[in-house]
Amino acid sequence: MTAVGPSSREAYDAAIVGAGVMGCATALHLAGGGMRCILVDRGAVCGEASGANAGTLTMHMTRAALIPYALKGWELWTTAAEWLDGDLVVQATDGLSLAFTEAEAQMLRTRAEARRDAGAPIQIVDPVRAREIEPGLSERVILAAHCPVDGFVGANLTGLAFRNALVRDGVEIRQDSPVDGIDRDGATFLLRSGDEEIRARRVVLAGGVWLEAMLAWFGLHLPIKCLVNQLAITERMKPILKTVVGVASGLLSLKQFANGTVLIGGGWQGIGDPERGGATIIPDNLIGNLRLARYAIPSLSGARVVRAWLGLEAETADAMPVIGPVPGVDDAFVIGSVHSGYTSGPFMGQLLAELILGKEPALPLFDPSRLVVAKP
Amino acid sequence: MPEPFRAAAGAPDNPDQMLGARQREALLESQVERAFGRKVWSVTPGFRVDALGPEGPEHWRCRALIAATGTTERVVPFPGWTLPGVIGLGAATVLLKSQMVLPGSRTLVAGCGPLLVAVAVGVLKAGGSVAAVLDLSGPGDWLKSVPAMTAQPGLLLQGLRWLGAIRAAGVPVLSRRTIREVRPKGERLEVIVRPVDGERRPIPTGVETVFEADCVAVGHGLVPAIEVTRLLQARHEFLPQRGGWIAHRDALCRTTVEGLFAVGDSAGISGAAAAYLEGRIAGLTAALDLGRIDAERHRELSTPIAGRLRKAARFGAAMARLMALRPGQVEGVDGDTVVCRCEDVTRAEIEAALDRGACHVNQLKSWTRCGMGPCQGRMCGETAASLVAARVGGREHAGLWTARAPIRPIDLEALYGDLAYEDIPIPQEAPL
Numbered sequence: 001m002t003a004v005g006p007s008s009r010e011a012y013d014a015a016i017v018g019a020g021v022m023g024c025a026t027a028l029h030l031a032g033g034g035m036r037c038i039l040v041d042r043g044a045v046c047g048e049a050s051g052a053n054a055g056t057l058t059m060h061m062t063r064a065a066l067i068p069y070a071l072k073g074w075e076l077w078t079t080a081a082e083w084l085d086g087d088l089v090v091q092a093t094d095g096l097s098l099a100f101t102e103a104e105a106q107m108l109r110t111r112a113e114a115r116r117d118a119g120a121p122i123q124i125v126d127p128v129r130a131r132e133i134e135p136g137l138s139e140r141v142i143l144a145a146h147c148p149v150d151g152f153v154g155a156n157l158t159g160l161a162f163r164n165a166l167v168r169d170g171v172e173i174r175q176d177s178p179v180d181g182i183d184r185d186g187a188t189f190l191l192r193s194g195d196e197e198i199r200a201r202r203v204v205l206a207g208g209v210w211l212e213a214m215l216a217w218f219g220l221h222l223p224i225k226c227l228v229n230q231l232a233i234t235e236r237m238k239p240i241l242k243t244v245v246g247v248a249s250g251l252l253s254l255k256q257f258a259n260g261t262v263l264i265g266g267g268w269q270g271i272g273d274p275e276r277g278g279a280t281i282i283p284d285n286l287i288g289n290l291r292l293a294r295y296a297i298p299s300l301s302g303a304r305v306v307r308a309w310l311g312l313e314a315e316t317a318d319a320m321p322v323i324g325p326v327p328g329v330d331d332a333f334v335i336g337s338v339h340s341g342y343t344s345g346p347f348m349g350q351l352l353a354e355l356i357l358g359k360e361p362a363l364p365l366f367d368p369s370r371l372v373v374a375k376p
Numbered sequence: 377m378p379e380p381f382r383a384a385a386g387a388p389d390n391p392d393q394m395l396g397a398r399q400r401e402a403l404l405e406s407q408v409e410r411a412f413g414r415k416v417w418s419v420t421p422g423f424r425v426d427a428l429g430p431e432g433p434e435h436w437r438c439r440a441l442i443a444a445t446g447t448t449e450r451v452v453p454f455p456g457w458t459l460p461g462v463i464g465l466g467a468a469t470v471l472l473k474s475q476m477v478l479p480g481s482r483t484l485v486a487g488c489g490p491l492l493v494a495v496a497v498g499v500l501k502a503g504g505s506v507a508a509v510l511d512l513s514g515p516g517d518w519l520k521s522v523p524a525m526t527a528q529p530g531l532l533l534q535g536l537r538w539l540g541a542i543r544a545a546g547v548p549v550l551s552r553r554t555i556r557e558v559r560p561k562g563e564r565l566e567v568i569v570r571p572v573d574g575e576r577r578p579i580p581t582g583v584e585t586v587f588e589a590d591c592v593a594v595g596h597g598l599v600p601a602i603e604v605t606r607l608l609q610a611r612h613e614f615l616p617q618r619g620g621w622i623a624h625r626d627a628l629c630r631t632t633v634e635g636l637f638a639v640g641d642s643a644g645i646s647g648a649a650a651a652y653l654e655g656r657i658a659g660l661t662a663a664l665d666l667g668r669i670d671a672e673r674h675r676e677l678s679t680p681i682a683g684r685l686r687k688a689a690r691f692g693a694a695m696a697r698l699m700a701l702r703p704g705q706v707e708g709v710d711g712d713t714v715v716c717r718c719e720d721v722t723r724a725e726i727e728a729a730l731d732r733g734a735c736h737v738n739q740l741k742s743w744t745r746c747g748m749g750p751c752q753g754r755m756c757g758e759t760a761a762s763l764v765a766a767r768v769g770g771r772e773h774a775g776l777w778t779a780r781a782p783i784r785p786i787d788l789e790a791l792y793g794d795l796a797y798e799d800i801p802i803p804q805e806a807p808l
Contacts, residue, residue: 156742250806304785
């Protein structure tokens, strides 16, 4: 075996397994705190969900309890030019959530109130006001929720921007290097990857839907559900949308990028799992999602959809994040399963790094031990 | 605007047309349900096939699925390849054969493989003129194919007759030449031509020639259209001599996915004659696998076809070799030439992304948008993958664009139709 370290004997201060937004942000903040880090991924930087998600920076779809985190994340994304390094396209806009039926209007009021209580500046507006904010809206809207803190990122460039920043800050990156398991040699972790062995004093598991398998390296069973979200994009069209548009149920997310393409999502499910990745779309779900989009924004009638794809999203048993120390394993940490995780990811990474660096995290973490169950 | 022309009315006058007419008749008389004028946009495991047609979205389910999706044309870019009037050899063939329209009044024909001759003759027959035929291959390359071509003497003779007709019309036929640049000149196009070596690399000291035309029909070979077998996750292998990435098959056209067959050029460039025979074998084998005929009947019916298929495939393989991509072709692309014409990505931008560490076609796609436009990488894919391959040690390492639906762009309005809000089945809402 080839030992990999700053020198062959010396261990890294931290090895981060999983180069999505969570892992990248944690690594950047640890490096900023003076630690020598290595970031390892079986694929590319932000090559999975972090590069394939809708890039929405919305409060309308964020779980109420996570609103304070998402607001911080929004601030970090909209100032990405200051801390990332790439041509990341970040757009701050208004966000609207729509109701077409009385039942949806009721849902909209309840949800807007819960999120407002958590700190999101959401107001209920009538259809006339909603159409002032977004002239492209359907005449059939009966009520809308408006949030001036919304926006989106072109997720496809996330990996490039993080990669450049990681290189700039001295984080070593190992792409295409699956970790097979982790052993311990006294106080040092030994990460086995092919015929390489990476030595580190701390380890951070940031593996998205693959977290369940990673935690099993330490003999822990923490069930992670895998959502398979479908997304679709149109070819370039003339400007038809200024804002991020969703619906009360959360099952629509629409935005138009500066290049004219319109991204259509909302969590309609495809087929896949951690082993195969996103295997296939469910055609009826794509048709339903596209019809809902066309219903909300009639000028989508001229659109042609050129591509649909799948991104895997992790969800714990209580649908809340898992961020903190790995129970029973000193110097091992875990981060992931955050609803609307792309939005709050940069902030979540900062919080975990604060804990690892021995500081008081700015907001409470999410103790993993509540989710560990006995092995089946 | 070239004057449209009509093909002579009456009976089909060549073997291809006669075979086509016989097959159409046989199909009409059979019990096969026909759904033409449909755009298939999704295939999913099981199998489910989704299409858009005159009545909006529809779908079918089936136990066996045969992919017979043909090819996409490869065009290695050069300055001016995106100008109006510059089209593929395949497009010229469609214009001539299906639309019965001349691609131009004076057409320059360039590239490699049998389509060169077919397009030049088609243009002449239809009353157009041909400025020149530029062949990337040398006479030696064609000579190497002769033994294989004798397997299909009819097609060989037809080819020689066609070549004679081109020469008789006084059209210059130049070997080992490529287009360096096409530029507008008034209403017409000026075509700068330069010689290439045996590996199809431009010869820097070679003497350039200039032609004028109002249409340039150019094609650098055919690439199997593997969208269906890729979406269904069959195992694929990279065989440049057969056109590139193709589904791995057994002798009876079965892929590695149970019930999924691939035939014809979509499973490796082999030509029309072989495609017809492979289709019959796949059909018989599907019937066998679904228990509709027994092994003996299958053998009885398929054995005679298999013999003819071997001959036809030999001929097709020789043609495929002439059309295979050589590294020298892509090496010669200039930095400021647009490679991805949907998203306007130049070779220099691709090289810059590779310098920054992109090591797979999908990473290149994310970083540059190369392959993200309406054609979904069908036009730039070969060139882009070759550029990645040159850095990472081959096309197998460079990888393939991840397979994505829709197979062709879908019109949202056709999908939407005329429906009420309640008709949209909305799953359970997301958690608060």
